[in-house]
Amino acid sequence: MHLLRMIVHTRRHPSAILLLAQLLGMVLYPFLEQTRYGHVAFNAFGIVILAFTVRMVQRTPGHTWICVAMSLPIIALLTAQMLFDMPYLQLWSSAIEALFYFYAAGSLISYMLADRRVTTDELYAAGATFTLLAWGFAHLYMAVQALTPHSFGAAVNPELARTWTELNYLSFALLSSTGIGDVIPLTGHARSLASIEMFVGLMYLAAVVARLIGLTMQPSKPVE
Known part of the structure; x- marks a missing residue:
């Protein structure tokens, strides 16, 4: 019964689903990177995140068709990398993914700033926006690294290219x-x-976050 209530709750809040999916991805990616076909699983999970993000944008002032238009070439590039081992496509897929996540983050910010009423979904959206921005910059770092190798260094194995997990941590x-x-x-x-x-x-x-906190301190409680 508790599981059913949780599923119903998250279905009403696509921002919560997206946030949970991204947090799950950050936990799983270190394991995926160490496997033989880690890049395949990594890209497949990335496509799932794209789908969750498009669904979330439908609840915001953002235009869904823009997200769909960007997600289609991303899926094509990720699929080509999975099936044909074409690492040189990393630059293009990462650059477009960065734009995709930045647009989604902007849509969520517009959604949170649309009125002075703080809903439960907007509280989830605050966390999801932060992860979208972080992922957007991580993809930019991946694109920079693909364009200019050794753009990022680390204490461990400084001569190797930095992994997604390392750049996402940064x-x-x-x-x-x-x-x-x-x-x-x-x-x-x-x-x-x-x-x-x-x-x-x-x-x-x-x-953004300070504004949401300020509104939640007002007498009215967050509403569903």
């Missing part, structure tokens, strides 16, 4: 302004993107 650290960790940008372009992400993270917390 992205979350910069977006949340909690530090930079052992993965660091080395080139000018990588450092410029890192600086922009730190600015975006501060503005998101100050302008």
Whole structure:
């Protein structure tokens, strides 16, 4: 019964489904990267996240057709990488995925700022937006690394290309302004993107999250 209630609850809140799926992905990706066909499972799970994101955008002021138009070439590129082992497509798929996640994050921000009433789904949306922004910048870092190898360094195996998990960790650290960790940008372009992400993270917390917290402190309670 509790499981059924949870399923019904999340179906009413697509932002919660997207947030849970992304958090699950961050837990699974380190295991997938270590397997023989890890890139296949990684790309397949990425396609699932795309589907959840498109469904979520339908609840926002954003245009679903724009997300669909961007997701189709992404799926085609990811599928080509899975079936034909074409790593040089990484640059294009990562660049388009970054745009996709940034657009979805912008749609969610518009959704949260549309009125002065804080709903339960908007609280989930605040978390989902943060992960979308972090994933968007992580994909930008992947694109920069594909374009300019050795753009990012690390204490462990500094000569190797950084994995998705490592760049995603860097992205979350910069977006949340909690530090930079052992993965660091080395080139000018990588450092410029890192600086922009730190600015975006501060503005998101100050302008969007702070506003939601302020509204929840008002006498009226969050509504479904």
